[in-house]
Amino acid sequence: MNDDIIREMTVIPTHPSLxxxxxxxxxxEQETTDDDDICYCAVYIxxxxxxxxxxxxxxxxxxxxRDVPGSDLEDALQFLSTKDLNDSAEICSECLYKFLLTLADTFADTMTQKEKADEIKRYVDKFSLMIALKHSQMDDQMDVICDEEDIDKATDHFxxxxxxxxxxMEQQSRFSTLLNDLKxxxxxxWLLDLVEMRERLARxxxxxxSQTLLLRVVNDFNLLLKMLSFILKTSDEILDINEKIHEEILSERFDTKAExxxxxxxxRSYTEKSRTVEHNFGNILQILSRL
Known part of the structure; x- marks a missing residue:
């Protein structure tokens, strides 16, 4: 992102905390070096x-x-990571570069519709999997689906x-059975409503x-946008029901009942995962709703 100019630099990686x-x-500006071939691999917004x-x-x-807007860079960092912006995360520079070209308004006219469609599909494919991995790690009722290293090595993430x-599906079935038992x-x-919401969230x-997997076979850009609108609608529903569940499981009446x-x-163990769900699906809504 140095205005498309390739320079030979001496790289000195530094931690942002410095x-x-x-x-x-x-x-x-006090940190600027007098040597024009030194790179700290660090930027400042x-x-x-x-x-x-x-x-x-x-x-x-x-x-x-064209200048890279700081707000676009922050959006890219937030979308390309399943972590909070305040946490450290490793993000590939090529992904960051292509995200800015694909989704940032500043560079909207620099790619063809086909190029944009291909990149968007890659984003959704990769980062829906990263979200699934993160969620499986935080749900003590699930097995972790893989390691991040496995994702990097695999050519097909399906x-x-x-x-x-x-x-x-198994989780949905368990909550459905529990709901019937409680009925x-x-x-x-209120307890029936809570279990029903949890079953609906899994669904x-x-x-x-399922919707993100369908994107793999969509090649028309306009159809892709239509499919993304369905994904956004589902994400919005997930956020809404997730917030209601989170609020209820923190209540005193639920705590008493769970004992x-x-x-x-x-x-009861869903509390921590619910905030991760909120963060990740909130990112999806914020970024993809631009399209």
């Missing part, structure tokens, strides 16, 4: 002018002669995603991954 004590662009600067050289980052989808026991309505997640009924342990 520059954390600077609070503004003027402070960061200056919010007042919404630009991204190379810390070692002080250059504004550009692609095809086998991993299928493993997660099978577990979603026969004439349980309180919606399964629906989401009495061990069948609710799967619901």
């Amino acid at each position: 520059f954390a004590f600077h609070s503004d662009k003027e402070g960061i 200056n919010y007042p002018d919404n630009r991204v600067y190379c810390i070692s050289q002080g250059w504004v980052l550009r692609i095809h002669g 086998q991993f995603l299928r493993g997660y989808m099978v577990q979603l 026969s026991e004439e349980a309180e309505q 919606l997640e399964y629906q989401f991954y 009495q009924d061990k069948r609710l342990v799967g619901l």
Whole structure:
């Protein structure tokens, strides 16, 4: 992202925390080196002018002669990672570059519709799997579907995603059975509603991954956008029902009930995962709704 110019540089990788004590662009400029062939592999987003600067050289980052907006870079980092922006994460530079070209408004006219469609499908394919992996890691009622290293090595991710989808079906079945049992026991309505929402959430997640898999065979850009609208609708439903579940399982009445009924342990342990669901599907809504 150095305005398409290839330079031979001496790379000195540095951790971002080394520059954390600077609070503004003027402070960061003190870190600029006098050598024009040194690269720290670090950039700085200056919010007042919404630009991204190379810390070692002080250059504004550009692609095809256009400044890279800081807000677009933040969106890219957030979408390409399943972690919170405050957490450390490794993101491939090529993915970051192509994301900016594909989804950032600044570079909207630099790719053909086919190129955009291909990149969007790759994003959704890769990062829907990363979300599934993260969710399987945080759900103590599930088996972890794979390691991140397995994803990097595999040419086809379907086998991993299928493993997660099978577990979603099993989860849906368990909550459906629990719901029927509670109905026969004439349980309180709020508890029935909670279990029903949890069963529906598993069904919606399964629906989401089914929709992302369908994107693989879509080659028409307009049809792709239509399919993405369905994915966004499902994501929105997931966020809504996830928030309701999270609120209920933190309530005092649920805590009391869970102490009495061990069948609710799967619901009780959902608290942490619910925030991960909120983060990841919130990212999907924020970024893909631009298209």
